[in-house]
Amino acid sequence: MGKYDLIVIGGGPAGIFAAGHAAQRGIRVLLLEKKPRCGAKLLITGKGRCNITNSEPDVRKFAGHFGANGKALLTSLYAFGVQEVMDFFEQRELPLVVERGGRVFPARGGARDVQRVLDRFLADSGVEVRCSSKVRELVRDGGSIAGVRTSDGEFQGRAVLVATGGLSYPKTGSTGDGYRWARELGNTVIEPQPALTAITLAENWTGEVCDLNLRNVELKVLQGGCVLESRFGETFFTRDGIGGPIVLDLSNTVRDALSLGKVTLELDLKPAVEMQLFDKRLQREMADHANYDFRNSLGNLLPKAMIPLFIRLSGIDPDKKCHSVTREERLKLLELFKALPLRVIGCEGFDKAIVTRGGIDLKEVDMRSLRSKRIDNLYFAGEVLDLDGPTGGFNLQVCWSTGYLAGVSAAGAVLNEKSSDGSMEKTEIS
Numbered sequence: 405m406g407k408y409d410l411i412v413i414g415g416g417p418a419g420i421f422a423a424g425h426a427a428q429r430g431i432r433v434l435l436l437e438k439k440p441r442c443g444a445k446l447l448i449t450g451k452g453r454c455n456i457t458n459s460e461p462d463v464r465k466f467a468g469h470f471g472a473n474g475k476a477l478l479t480s481l482y483a484f485g486v487q488e489v490m491d492f493f494e495q496r497e498l499p500l501v502v503e504r505g506g507r508v509f510p511a512r513g514g515a516r517d518v519q520r521v522l523d524r525f526l527a528d529s530g531v532e533v534r535c536s537s538k539v540r541e542l543v544r545d546g547g548s549i550a551g552v553r554t555s556d557g558e559f560q561g562r563a564v565l566v567a568t569g570g571l572s573y574p575k576t577g578s579t580g581d582g583y584r585w586a587r588e589l590g591n592t593v594i595e596p597q598p599a600l601t602a603i604t605l606a607e608n609w610t611g612e613v614c615d616l617n618l619r620n621v622e623l624k625v626l627q628g629g630c631v632l633e634s635r636f637g638e639t640f641f642t643r644d645g646i647g648g649p650i651v652l653d654l655s656n657t658v659r660d661a662l663s664l665g666k667v668t669l670e671l672d673l674k675p676a677v678e679m680q681l682f683d684k685r686l687q688r689e690m691a692d693h694a695n696y697d698f699r700n701s702l703g704n705l706l707p708k709a710m711i712p713l714f715i716r717l718s719g720i721d722p723d724k725k726c727h728s729v730t731r732e733e734r735l736k737l738l739e740l741f742k743a744l745p746l747r748v749i750g751c752e753g754f755d756k757a758i759v760t761r762g763g764i765d766l767k768e769v770d771m772r773s774l775r776s777k778r779i780d781n782l783y784f785a786g787e788v789l790d791l792d793g794p795t796g797g798f799n800l801q802v803c804w805s806t807g808y809l810a811g812v813s814a815a816g817a818v819l820n821e822k823s824s825d826g827s828m829e830k831t832e833i834s
């Protein structure tokens with residue numbers, strides 16, 4: 405049984421940052437990861453490009469993206485913020501680029517390069533990494549944690565840091581183990597729910613147009629005739645619904661609303677043009693194509709792959725000449741362009757959720773150190789905490805920031821303990 409100053413459980417971005425920064429303070433750190441290598445989820449982030457962070461410069465605005473819990477993030481963000489993250493990667497020869505909406509990506513390459521930088525960081529910091537080592541339980545010793553029991557033995561630790569992630573994409577290793585341990589230790593876990601997911605729809609035609617990326621569109625969430633939220637940006641249809649950045653960001657609202665009743669979406673394919681003006685545009689198209697069959701009249705308005713669908717949904721006879729399209733028929737067509745109604749069945753589950761909503765209750769964690777208020781040598785970092793933000797690099801920034809703060813806090817506490825019990829001197833003499 406090995407003895408360490410700090411045992412970090414989970415080799416995702418939060419655990420890696422915690423372990424590396426703690427080890428740099430001069431303590432002996434063991435990082436345990438149950439998968440054959442660290443950062444499995446990281447590799448699929450940003451569709452393989454890894455949206456490392458978001459360049460939002462205002463710390464309070466950044467925290468505001470995490471709703472009511474955002475305030476609790478401030479100490480972590482001040483300790484290791486967006487600029488520090490960007491410097492971290494750029495100083496390690498990974499140039500970054502800021503894209504639409506402040507999304508920060510590696511300028512070349514992608515998630516694999518991020519993983520490479522993190523592997524080197526762990527090695528340079530002197531962290532002992534054990535992969536394929538699954539922690540089964542935390543070993544308790546009165547009011548503290550004595551160590552961990554794993555699939556390949558027991559390890560003692562002066563402090564233990566849980567960075568096991570949430571429940572989303574469980575194939576990457578995040579299976580909610582940290583929640584179970586926290587509950588067993590008496591911590592409250594806010595009910596985990598899938599967040600940032602695609603939405604399933606009752607429409608049976610979505611698969612016909614699922615190869616299309618729809619940019620600069622607006623999607624609204626409606627319930628009982630009221631618009632609950634809307635987003636402008638990019639979306640795409642999937643085989644059984646709708647996905648893409650704006651859908652992910654609306655999915656939490658949809659999920660909440662579904663618990664109260666029926667929810668519909670409305671897609672505006674031409675949000676830059678107001679309804680009446682677009683009707684004029686349609687009239688012009690019909691006039692310009694007066695002697696054409698209706699089926700051949702929409703080429704200037706829609707991607708080719710969507711035309712057959714729109715013709716069908718409009719109910720207008722495709723062989724009818726455009727000059728015979730009635731006002732009523734045109735208004736129906738107008739509605740398809742400006743307010744295409746979509747009936748929501750539900751939101752995808754954990755298998756396809758980008759993050760987990762809920763987690764370790766922040767009220768029971770000292771957010772200035774990320775130390776448990778119940779167990780004095782237990783720390784938490786990353787998605788295991790009750791923190792979830794929108795798409796755009798916000799969620800990874802939470803991992804870097806809380807990982808850093810938890811790691812250096814744990815290292816500080818261990819160093820204090822060692823200097824007060826004299827073991828530091830002993831180590832130095834031996």
Ligand SMILES: Cc1cc2nc3c(=O)[nH]c(=O)nc-3n(C[C@H](O)[C@H](O)[C@H](O)COP(=O)(O)OP(=O)(O)OC[C@H]3O[C@@H](n4cnc5c(N)ncnc54)[C@H](O)[C@@H]3O)c2cc1C
Binds near residue numbers: 446456457568
């Ligand atoms: C498809 C997808 C794309 C995403 N894209 C982005 C993006 O571009 N930008 C962004 O900001 N966020 C993105 N996210 C979210 C982001 O990846 C997560 O928020 C982040 O990975 C959470 O980091 P973490 O270190 O807390 O946990 P994780 O990355 O989940 O890591 C936890 C680790 O703990 C290990 N572990 C769990 N239990 C045990 C155990 N018992 N013993 C040992 N090890 C254990 C797991 O194997 C895992 O490696 C994306 C998520 C997904 C699913």
